[in-house]
Amino acid sequence: MSDAWPTTVAEAEAEQDRLRARVDLTDSPAPPRTVAGLDVAYADGDERLVAAVVVLDAATLAPVDEAVTIGRPAFPYVPGLFAFREIPALLDALDRLTTRPDLLVCDGHGLAHPRRFGLACHLGVLTGLPALGVGKTHLTGEWSMPGERRGDASPITLDGVTVGTVLRTQDRVRPVFVSPGHRISVAGATAQVLALAPRFRLPETTRAADHACRAALAGRTR
DNA sequence: GCGACAG
């Protein structure tokens, strides 16, 4: 057991600093045929949580596979260390899929992170799959509000380096924060998210995963 | 010392 799951903030931060060297920001030659959305829902009182992964056909956005799993938070919520809380359950759900998605769309940031290794980078590196992050709010980095039309965007920078994009996916609707996780570029991640959000603020992948884990937590299976 | 702080 060379490496157990981190228990302290120091251990978790060290793990991020160690793994971030494996991040690859190169786009894949071929566009993804299937895209997966991942999300987690938490129970009120107890420590239960449900992780869900829903795979959609990238062209039609129709669901082609889905998996859910029950688990426990693997780490307390600490801004910057959020990934350590949900990753075990998410990996569990990914293992239950009957297909291998070409891209993971994570609910949280990727490169736009204090140590440039947010959830999307972490999940991408551990699975080896292309991954990107979509945050509903800002975490870190300098940014400015983009124009008010769908497609308008502005960069998120850290030390002068562009690590992501503030992207408006719908006219006059609050923008989302996009950043690459693994095996994708800032521009590539931004284009993918815009294509995945033709009608609503959040990507269809995120919406599908959100609905799936909430439904499972509510009690039903399907 | 005082804000900011993914989900």
Add this chain to the structure above:
DNA sequence: ATCTTGTCGC
């Protein structure tokens, strides 16, 4: 993330 009622806009 989750707890919450009504309210505004398409």
